[in-house]
Amino acid sequence: MDKDQILSYIDKAIEAREKAYAKYSNFKVGAIVIDKDDNIYQGVNVENSSYGLSNCAERSAIFSAVSNGMKRIKIICIVGDTSEPISPCGACRQVIKEFSDEETVIILSNLKKEYKVYKIEELLPYSFKL
Numbered sequence: 001m002d003k004d005q006i007l008s009y010i011d012k013a014i015e016a017r018e019k020a021y022a023k024y025s026n027f028k029v030g031a032i033v034i035d036k037d038d039n040i041y042q043g044v045n046v047e048n049s050s051y052g053l054s055n056c057a058e059r060s061a062i063f064s065a066v067s068n069g070m071k072r073i074k075i076i077c078i079v080g081d082t083s084e085p086i087s088p089c090g091a092c093r094q095v096i097k098e099f100s101d102e103e104t105v106i107i108l109s110n111l112k113k114e115y116k117v118y119k120i121e122e123l124l125p126y127s128f129k130l
């Protein structure tokens, strides 16, 4: 995947991020998931006054994608206002794993479009699976 393509995914995740519902943390996160047919699904973090019920952007995007028929993640791109490319939480890594394979491309970025590209095995080695 070339750099221009990666930057265009980051732009889309930044666009999605605007819709984040982050009234408690003020930390907005945006994500996009792309499936094998190049359908794009957006996700944002959705917080709650009962903090523990908050949902991360990447899980929102994956749940939306699965709800609309996606079977495997081809590409997932996550963006937050972090000093380094955003690092997804452990719960999200496990959920990404559920819908990933060796081909899945995980793009992590900040708003300055500094990014890193990973495979799920690098982010969640020796993961739980049935």
Ligand code: THU
Pocket (backbone or CB within 6 Å): 022, 025, 027, 028, 029, 044, 045, 046, 047, 054, 055, 056, 057, 058, 078, 086, 087, 088, 089, 092
């Ligand atoms: N958050 C995400 O949406 N994705 C991440 O990768 C890290 C954290 C959200 C959860 C919560 O709404 C806010 O960021 C602060 O933790």
